[in-house]
Amino acid sequence: MNRTTQSLIAVVVALGAVTGFAAFSGPESTDQGVQAAARQPVERSSLLCPVPSGSDLAETSYTAFTPKGSGGDGAGGKAELLPVTKALTDAPKDDGKKAKPFLTQKAPGQPVAGEESGAEAPALIGTADGTLAPGWTVQQTTTYAAGSGRGMQGANCTAPDTDFWFPGASTAKGRSDYIHLTNPDDSAAVVDVELFGPEGEVTSQVGDSIQVQPHSSVPVLLSTLADKQYANLTMHVIVRSGRVAAAVQSSDEKLGGDWLPAAADPADSLVLPGIPKDATSVRLVAYAPGADDADLKVQLASATGTITPAGHENLHVKAGMTAAVDLGDVTKGEAGSLLLRPTDTSVPVVAALRVTRGKGGKQETAFIPATGPVGTRATVADNRAKGSTLSLVAPGKSATVKVTASAGTEGGSPASKTYTVRGGTTLAVDHPPVPAGLKGSYALTVESVSGGEVHASRMLSAPEEGIPMFTVQTLPDDRGTVAVPEAERDLTVLQK
Structure with missing residues (x-):
């Protein structure tokens, strides 16, 4: 075999090992010279944190963590967060010095934290390699008690990616939604932003060809892209050149606000986990991106079983149009998760929930997008000794998961516990494992042990002055491993 063939094989294996964003795999082969793809830990991960707030009263904490396991426990590797304005100076300056990272993590299993105050906190670009890359996660949590969007906002x-869906956005009066686009690369990205309302696409050329310069972040106010006010919108972000990270920051003058993360890719069945037991209002927003209408069965997986909300048994979503329905206090004092399934023909949809807690002038909101299953492992950082609730839902078969609390950012020993979730139910763990001797905050890692699929979310709450401040983050698989095919000598390729 010549050097060219050997180099090609080496490149294929290397590409599969280093990327943290896609798995390289193919259909099974009957050729005995080709082995099934093996799972290997990723060797590099990239994460981007948007500008946290425009409020001078904002207090923002960052927590970074890589779980132990998945072959990432050896020596070597680093993880750091740099402000976007300093990321360009990653190469040595004339004086031989590098830009100082905002946050640096040195070892798996040990979370690190940092804080920023006021409105000048920048967007951050983070990279992790070696032993710190598999499952690396960073949580950004901001709180402020006054002004539009006041409350707790977590992300x-x-x-970075090239395609994002955001059902649940809005340009309604009193609400300000910004899409934050952050580019980690050395070349500019070109982005199109499309909006879809109850009657179809919202026509606007302003959202076409948005330029995001290298190592920069651009916020775009959604109301500048729409021809009028819309209470419920679905936004589609398409990257035509390069790649970006995208997240929506939603602020309401009366109802607080939170980050709306991208929803899971369009699918005919969706799971939206972790509606709080004391939710006073829940709004479901869905969109069918294809050419066919979708008819969905709406179900609530409660603590005792799967039920159908009275008066909201089904949801019809017209093709290319956004549908919304107010479910009220659907949980009735019992935490649950929403399940969307086709009533007949399978049609892919995207969906998200806007959840409200509190009453009158003491209300606060958060978002729960449809999310994928925990898979092998999922992690969420910035848990506190009090105020963390973990929701686990098994939409099909019963399942068993292991939940591990990491060490604390300032001290404490890991702890773990195993939970069984009955099929068709939601298990709300009000007191998940906490590190012994905890100081600071910590991370929770959920690992599948046996049974069916489990979907999960974490609610973090910190009431202040009667306002039930809270935020919800979903826990999809951390993609800490990637499929890498085994390659063997096959001289027949030289004859083709």
């Missing part, structure tokens, strides 16, 4: 910093 999982996200990996």
